[in-house]
Amino acid sequence: MANYGGWVGKTLRVDLSNGNISIENTLEKYKDYLGGTGIGYKVLWDEVPAGTQPFDPVNRIVFGVGPLAGTGAPCNGRTAITTLWPTCWPKSLVASGHMGGNFAAELKYAGFDAIIIYGKADQPVWLCILDGKAEIRDARNLWGEGIRRTSMEISRQMGPRASVAAIGQAGENLVPMSVVINSHSHSAGGVGSVMGSKNLKAIGVLGTGSIRIAGNKEEWEKAVNYHLSLLGANNQHVVPDSPQKWSEYYGPTRWVASPGRRWGAASSSIDTGSCDPHNLNRIAYRTNNAAFFLGERAWKYTVRGNGCSSCPIRCHTILKVPSVSSKYGIPEIGQNTCVGMLFGRNFFRSFPDGPKGETSIEACMVGMSLADDLGIWDNYGQMQRDFQELYYSGILKEKVGSKEFKSYSWDEYEKGSPNFLFKLLRGIALKRDELTTALGMGTGYHLERWGIPEKDWQERPELSYWKMGHPRHHSSEEAGQTGVIINTQYNRDSQCHSHTNFIRNGLPLHVQKQIAVDIWGSTDAIDAMSAYSPMNVYKAKMAKWSILRKELHDSLSICNWMGPWIASPLKEHNYKGDDSVESLLYSLATGNPKSREELDKDSERIFVLHRALTIRDMQTSDMRTKHDTVPKWIFKDQAGKPPFSSGSSAMDPDDIKLAMDMFYSEMGWDLETGAPRTETYQKLGLQDVADVFDRNGLAVG
């Protein structure tokens, strides 16, 4: 076997039932699947029989990282965690969660590309991985503890540089809406309870190794600097949100740095200043997600950005809000991004001082402090939307019974008091009563438990619910048919950012359209948001490209919350980025040269294997009508405007059928069922999948 760089070459296998730990060669088995989700899907295909439930010992939980993790490639700190998804309704199917932080890099430094865990320990344990060796350790003293204390205790034993991925009480108690977290706030949703079902409290990793870069050192450094030069702010937003002296364009983006906007809670207040994109030393000042989500007031509480290894974006903003420690008894420091930051705030409909006042910030601090310690997941904000709907519609009161209902302080809730969150969130982690048990199950199972038809949720655009227990994630509201197609493909919220990072990058539409010609072949691939044209083949190409790039990033361990980098902040490049920067970095790191097209084929193999797992576990090849469904709300515009009119986000049913046809056709799949054909599997090197489907009657022509 060639001596590749990038990968460290070993995969750790841990059977918790008998304590067996073994090591296998990553490249022999998984090279064609790159790493990350690729390894995860492959392990599930090979080792987890159809019909397995998420909490069965035979279920695998795979912590996979890729060849770029732990290198100097920008934004490489992502770990993909693949397993049978406990909130996928009505049947658990394959999915993956993604956490940033330092875990991915540290796992590589400790000598491993992936950890495959199965079985069930007979008492609580944690997994200690230290420089090529692994050991199962007693975690009885940690069981019942929150994530912060667990991480501290393990770090005390392993050393302060250790990265600890731990579950909280929610995961221990098999609450499906639970996370695993490392590096304070970097969570992967949905998988905490799978760890809990195996009695696995945490994984600590520490290594002193390094990752060999196969290519020439100068070329590698040049490639890394080139990639850095293409970076925008978080979500690859490439223009600032206000006019700046260097910038031709501006818009409502996450590039919020500007002269006069200061990290007010830093030890000495720091002006984020004018961040000319050519100054690579100022990339970390561009993003402040607290200010983006919570408004101007958040600047005075900002300490700085924090983030994943080797990522200059630092999208997890650290806030210091001294008042919360005396008011609520929680730490005055908190950090997170996006829905993690908004976790507490999103339960409330309003606050006494408005949506961006002090109370809203306090609710965020309380929410982060509780959820990131108890280890609760919110399913991209669906838990909070469900909660508000159930409360204000009166359903909640009816379902939980009056004694339980009265035990909550609804006055406090309606007034927007963050105090309300303590009982609710602790209750979810401990499954304390009917309300909290139901909320912790995830939307699909919760609705079923309370006798609410799923279709009631699918008719309401404001609930953002899509299907199978999960919400939309960048669908028709911002990306028309392309967004719809992407949202049909996964068994949880789609978590694909390839399309939205481009659409929301802040550039004028005509500039975006010029880039679209290069990547998808026509200006028609994209429309102005909410002014959609009928479906065309270029949108199908964009959907395919978006999904394959997501899988590529999740397998190489680079951040799909940043990439792809097809647009850049560089005026001298006409704002074009580079569609092949991934292959440049991959080829240099591994010494296994691959073109953009070859890597796209690898990602297609990975994505089609995900499709095959879905078909196998659903026991039907009829993906079109049984899986790739859309909620009714996408066909309605909230202002009642018809599809294809200016200002309307409504889709047209026949046009969406055509969209799926075009997408299946681009993928080489059967148009009637939406299943990959035998020849598609063969072409992608998935003969074993074709053989299995041939035997069990799931093969399609």
Place this chain on the structure above:
Amino acid sequence: MNFSENLLATITGMIRESSEAGLIIPHEDLFEALGQDIILESDCYKISFFEKALDKILEKNADINKLTAKNGVSYYYSSLSMSDTYASILARKHDDTLIADIVRENSQLYPRPVPLSLFEHSPFGFTREQILDQLKRMFGSDGFQDILQTTTSSGNIFLYSSRFLDHAYAIKMAEWIDIGEANNP
């Protein structure tokens, strides 16, 4: 007419320095700083000499640009460190049509409505009262009938130009920018 290389370099340097500092430099400031260095008999001749020197600089340096504001004042900047967009905002800072101009530019170019709050921040730096005053004047007068406003569900005002955006699109985009973006992270 012969210009000393030194003079041209000094003027060019001043323009570049001011752009570097985020400023456009008015003609008058350049002249005040350098006029006395130009030893010629009459002031009148001195001015025309200076004009010609500036023309020469514009001709020889692709990065040096001139903008003339509505009140006739000329400004200079270097595109090495300042964009045309930024310079044109600075040059119009005292125009009573600035807000309308920016609204129209955004409606046409991106296309999108802009929040009132845009004008409170750098480089505009207006107070809320100043913005509302300007709007009051605009909404009632000729030449601004295309400037319209929409209020989002959280009460924030967005402006757009009906020359470039229809009302339905403006409403949808304002709601998206104000609320939708953060709710769909």
